[in-house]
Amino acid sequence: MNNHQTRNRICYAVFSLLIILAGYTIENPYYIQVLTFIGINTLLALGLNMLMGYAGQISLGHAAFFGIGAYGTAILTVHYNLSPWLALPAAIAAAMIVAYIVGIPTLKLSGYYLGMGTLGFGMIVNILFREWSSVTGGASGFIGIPTLELGPVSFSSGRNYFFLVWGFVLTSFIICQRIIDSRIGRALRAIHDGEKAASAVGVDTRKLKLQVFVLSAAFSALAGFLYAHLVFFISPGTFSFIASIRMVTMVVIGGMASIWGSLLGASLLTLLPEWLHAFSEFEMVVYGLILMIVMIFLPRGLTRGLLDIYERANKKNDH
């Protein structure tokens, strides 16, 4: 247990150092921008991983919470002239309340049915973004989202925004790590392994599933907030069904029930399209092919898969 904690501390210290190092040494604004997107996607994957990877509950509608975060801050800052720093907690709270209300009936479902339920929810919210034109700008999108500023610091530069996003990522990693290593985290994993047994040892499975659903919605909304103030323009397409599937893919490819897997999955799914521009019209084909190959050869995701390969290599050396 203590070993585990020391190892975690070292991991997070190295991770923080890497963030600082990357932020100060990388000059190319394009790279900084890509890394910032990786950070936002990592938040999305991390939140969903808490729900899917740890508690074993699938959601095919999480882009809705991503969208509520983005549209929430857009509406509050532009229509109501609210400071973004007040819009942030408001947008997160909105996503959490929606998750709570939707979660009560939906989380009674399991397996495919939960998938369908959340899918439907995601689509309804997306239609709302698209059709409620007077508030959301409709299909043509929402323009004029303000730049983030904090006192004298403006987050208009790529480097500052990079630090802001990765600061949130680091904090979120630590929050999730602490939950996982606690009584609550153990109960979540117990639900994953067997819901019947979990309730037979005293875990209020309904309440806990709802709690983690609300928590994962909060992370998605945070990502939505950061996305909106990075690109200043949002449209419903970004928060569609495809976005929900991308989030699930990030979790599965990176590694279920793994915090670092969220980072790996988000990195791969952000970088692949950038690298694959060279294939122009064949981009999607190659993209799909790579995902298929990863899943065939590393079915437990990149993190677990790479660890397995490493362990196997070690065993070979021993003999």
Add this chain to the structure above:
Amino acid sequence: MTTELPLLEIKTVFKAFGGVQALSDITFSLNPGSITGLIGPNGAGKTTLFNLISGVFPVDKGKIVFSGTGIKNKKPHTLVDIGISRTFQNVELFESMTVLENILVGQHTRTRCGMWGSILRFPWVAGEEKKAHQFAMELLDFVGLNGHADKTSGDLPFGWQRLLEIARALASRPKLLLLDEPAAGLNIVETMQLGDLIKKIREQGVTVLLVEHDMSLTMEISDWIVVLDQGEKIAQGTPRTVQADEKVIAAYLGTAGKKTED
């Protein structure tokens, strides 16, 4: 035995699934600190009764009273909180988790740290964790699994998984422990050790209700036997009287009535 208030009372309980009457008019009670064996042929309704007592299904008619309070409409997790704990016929461990973690989850109702407690790591949380670890280690020692705390529970041999499941059920400090066929799949030596363990559990003041097909084990360790057949209680009494009961012999062996030896 002195006349104490019973720990658990089953009062004229009925339960049907669709058109099938799984249990009808079942009445019996458990004295505190006793081991009661619930026996009967396949389909007698033993597991159904277990599921009613542990809150998996509601009772159709009748009442189940635990420690003086009715358990109607109480969810399984609440019943664990008030002192009823159980194991499963097919062993339901949290297989991806370690032996230690399984027992820590077993203490869920006896620990308090919530979402905020875990994120903010209040000072008392560390103390609670430490105590939980200590108790988990004591329990592993108690069931004879010391030294295996960090193994993945799904990798344990089957007999040890049984022991771990019992340890996990004890982790909630129950007053009543329901064991659903704990000897199923165990060899003779393991079954004997299990019998000793169940007696040791009773010595800790825990009342035990046991569904079991292994007659020699049930008859040896139980103070009281309740016999079900086709959803009805056909006999109850000490192991000796039940074994001599003609209805029981008929239910098990058909009307041929070959008498089992002690």
